Amino acid sequence: MWKNIKQIIFDADDTLWENNIYYVQATTDFIELIESGGFNRSEIQQAFDDLELKVVEERGYGSHNFVYILEELFRNYSQKTKTPLDAEKLRFITRRFEEHPVSIPQLFPGVIDTLRYLKTKYALYVLTKGDFKEQQGKILRAGVHECVKEYFILPEKNDAAYRKLLEEHNWLPAETCMVGNSPKSDINPALRQGLFAVHIPYRDTWKLDDEPIEARDGRFLELKSFEALQKVF
Template sequence: MDFPPSSARGLALVGFDADDTLWRSQDHFDAAQAEFERIIAAYVDLQDVGQRLYEYEARNIAFFGYGVKGMALSMVEAAVEITEGRISAADIHRIVAIAKALLRHPVELLPGVRAAVEAVAATHPVVLITKGDLFHQEAKVRQSGLSDLFRRIEIVSEKDEPTYARLLEEFGVPAARFLMVGNSLRSDIAPVLALGGWGVHVPYHTTWRHEAAHEVAAEHPRLRRLAALEGLPSVVATLDTLLAMDEQGVRA
């Protein structure tokens, strides 16, 4: 499906990340990990349970993907191995209950999100590009009340250069006229910049260490940073003007 630009020049398409860009997510994962650590503390006296769990999660991404279910399976595996098989069936059941609670957690939009997305969608085609468990992400999108604003909703297994390149080809949009908005430099910003696109980084107060393990030069010419999404419509308007000037040959 092509996404014809809303004007002859400027940005042709704006993409949004979901978790921790549009609604709260990592806070709930952090709380789940804290509960997991309390369970494990009854069996072993370790200061690095969180690090040990992350090692299982990172290793298991290739098998289970991202999201709650991958975290749950990693917690079970980590619990058995860290406790050398001494963990009880009742505590395994508690770990499964932690995952179920995460899956049932209501969606809480971040401040100003609805207004910002509506404002951008009024002038540009917008898409949602997120990764994670398919069923869980679909449920969160439905509960968010934002689905009607997006031309397309893409739930992918990984957000990297090949994935963005494939999506942009499907959309019929050149990277130079695509803007991606998100909280993760690793998944939302760096791959798009590498393809020649634009990125707006809106950092969240807590980030899973897997997503935090990446840096982008602060002075990158196609990167903008915002403290909150309320400022996005102004950034989009500014980039439209900048790109229009480039296309007219005003700028080098």
């Protein structure tokens, strides 16, 4: 079955390059900062989770929305304590995300070599969700656009998004494979639409992108690294 594959679609964040680790680090630092005002750690985490969910639903993904969450929570907590919270520290945490739009993504080992190899045999594409400019910038600065035929940046990667992509390009599900780290955005919707799927787990997948993998039939494969794709295809 795998030999019929003609096109391979790659997720970007945490599949081609590091991403969530920066958010995890910033969240940890932020919780510590608020905790210093005498607040309970698990309550801060809960408040963060609640607001994150709300912001993602209302405003979508992207680092500017993440920064908004931190600033909003900082304001709320500042009003609830007599101990002033360290605004300098908040700036230090959020400043790192201002550098993101200009920095080169840290690609995982062998990504470009693997893409160059796969490109000789398959039509390659990137499918990522999030803020258009932010994601496009990362694709271009990483040099990934030179290895793929086209990249797609969507607000969400759900069943409808995969269906539409297949329809628009006249791709058959049985000839298409999705590669990614997220069970929720890459693997499960692709499998439900009849695509092949290769899961490359990331050590710290964002919890809003995680869920159990639904099907484990002949169309599903799990690999330890991106480079290992060269042994499969």
